[in-house]
Amino acid sequence: MDYLPIFADLKQRPVLVVGGGEVAARKIDLLLRAGAEVRVVAQALSGEVESLHQQSDVLWLSQSYQPEQLDDVFLVIAATDDTELNARVYEDANQRRVLANVVDDQPKCSFIFPSIVDRSPIVVAISSSGQAPVLARMLREKLETLLPASLGKMAEIAGSWRERVKQRFNSMSARRRFWEQAFDGRFASLTAGGQFDEAEQALKQLMDEPDEATHQGMVTLVGAGPGDVGLLTLRGLQVMQQADVVLYDFLVSDEVLDLVRRDAEKICVGKRAGNHLVMQEETNRLLVDLAKQGKKVVRLKGGDPFIFGRGGEELEVVAAAGIPFQVVPGITAAAGATAYAGIPLTHRERAQSVMFITGQIRTDGNGLQWSELARGQQTLAIYMGAMKASDISHHLIAHGRAAETPVAVIGRGTRADQQVLTGTLQNLEQLAQQAPSPALLVIGEVVELHHKLAWFGHHPETAGAQRPTVVNLA
Template identity: 70%
Template sequence: MDYLPLFADIKQKPVLVVGGGDIAARKISLLRRAGAEVRVVAQALCAEVQALREVGAVQWIAEAFAPEQLDAVWLVIAATDDEALNARVSAEATARRIMANVVDDQPQCSFIFPSIVDRAPLVVAISSSGTAPVLARLLREKIEALLPQNLGQMASLAGEWRDKVKARFSKLSQRRRFWETAFNGRFASEVAAGNTLAAEAVLAAQLADPDASGGEIILVGAGPGDAGLLTLRGLQVMQQADVVLYDHLVSDAILELVRRDADLICVGKRAGAHSVPQEETNQLLVSLALKGKRVVRLKGGDPFIFGRGGEELQAAAAAGIPFQVVPGITAAAGATAYAGIPLTHRDHAQSALFITGHCRPDGEPIDWPSLARARQTLAIYMGTVKAADISAQLIAHGRDPQTPVAVIGRGTRQDQQVLTGTLQDLASLAQQAPAPALLVIGEVVNLHHQLAWFQHSVQASDRASAVVNLA
């Protein structure tokens, strides 16, 4: 270990910064976040440091460095473009046993700044001992993505309850078990949801009955397929799940991100194949949660857009089980973006309608005249089976048979296919598209050939049938 990692308390303690430029400003910002009293020595101040000086946030004590300026400070930072001056600051600090940092000059440093993940009061510091700062920053980015923003609030609440837990449990092992349960259970979920009072109620109940186990259900939108489109919150929840119930629409790449020791249960529905009835899925969610499990219900796209997520949470609410929702990118937004088809465009479409191709037999009749209006985009989920009827009805109610259409199969995935043509071609295009597929109808489809960036295709009219470019 080349450096001893320390966390220094510099609140209301004087720290000297030699330099007044942009680099000095970044260091000053960090020092102020830690509560330091910042003194600046510089020939001139950049706009940011000058603004701080004007409001009394920093002191500009001199234009030139003098060794006696170090006599009353705890740390010094040299951030000038004068190497000789920086070396002199470092040498004078070392002679006085004051810790010094010279920006971008490791040999002159007695301490270095790590890359920081700030979830105050929880702080994570990463350092390569000055050998590979870019690598340390890249690692910090990865950790930032994994650590929820609410960890600081969770740590603060835990600090407030620490004495109560100590009074309740005399053994360290008991206290450790208590906090492990809290940080991996409903307490953490309530903090994430912003329910501070509910989070404290969970701690109180856990103190009263440490052996009681309370489950919960978390509805997570997995997005349209590309694992990169999964939200950070979704990833965090999946990493904490005891059991995951997932659909066929959830890609293998996303399932790979689930915690390794979690139980995976497929409850998907697929035309022409064995499907799990919705009522059975609802009951399974409830029964697992009642056993004290943290149950993640993982759904393709967004769970509240044609995902029947509302029905599943109604079952949870009826059973008195706590739940939360993590939204996802719905297929109409994700697949069209990857196909280079904007859902709205001021020259082509002033509105976009999301429609399902599957309706309840006893549901309201479809308002075809409204759907057939020009200058609007129709994004139709689960519409391939009824593509011929959809095409016929739209044309019969006034939509131009030459209206551009696209069928996006397996949108956002590496094997995405985009087939384009006209409304009168919709049925044949839908038959060729791999599942899952999204139907897009409207003038905006013409922009695909200009804006496609992930995949490309050609017009159906260019050949006897649509040709798919799998490049």
């Protein structure tokens, strides 16, 4: 190893920073987060460093560097544009056996700053020994996506329980098994969901009844987004990577399913219009039975599970069975598909409100306030409406919506083969018949902006993807 990786305790220890510009400010921020007593030597201070000085967070020692300023410091950082001054700081520090870092000059560093993933008190440091800092940064970014923000709180709670666990389990191997079960079980899941009191109860139960506690599972309801795998939330990805079993529906794209943990069991409980392969009652029963087997169950739903996704119904059953649960929201189809189609849901000149409704309406139209839905200057985003497009068009026109109102039918929104078909309300049924499933109906003046704002399929990031089809039946 070129460098020994260590973590230094800088609390209340004096550290000297030579330089007061933007680069120095970044180093000062790290030092203050570690609790260091920061002293600055610089001819002038940047706005950020000046603000810290005014707040007495740092001490502006002087405008000129003197070797004696190193006599009682723990380490020193040289961050000036003067290479000769930086070299002199490094040599003076070496003579005094003070650790030194000259920014962007690796040969003149007796210590270096790694790329950091901060989940305090959990901290991950990545270093290339100064050889490839951009590569180290890219690795850090990957780790940021894999390590949940809750790790720090989990470690904090665990630290408060260490003595109790030591008293409960005499052998080191027993304590290790306890913490392995805790960090891979309900304690971890509850902490990730912000349920800290419940998480501590799970620790207590695991300590008092380890065999019983390991047989308790939980359910996490996850929104998979409208299709594009890039729209899956970071939290959703982390939960999917921890699942023992995943129940998914047809709206979840294959690309999203590919991100599920490889050894997790995957069960399709999908439904399509007129073809419920798995009845809702059976899905509810599976959620409860699998969780009671001690499994971490993920219920993966397209879009957002609380917007026409029956997520609330399923969680009512889970809650009634006394099973702990969490919800990870997703990007709903109306938000994702319209954004990818270049159709803003609201616009100051064209739509002052937006309504999300389901197209699963009765043929007589009863059950919906058509007079409210038919108002102008508002956007209607209609889920599952393709099969009822004729009825929807008829009722809206009958209640005053102009037949020439712009409409769009977005098929397979956000996916590489997305299709955007535009026209007017009077030919909504024809458009819906041409659109691939799943399809979202959008009705309102904002649809006119599609021809100005359409971007998906024409953007460099989507080069090579199948170009979305656009049909105009105006």
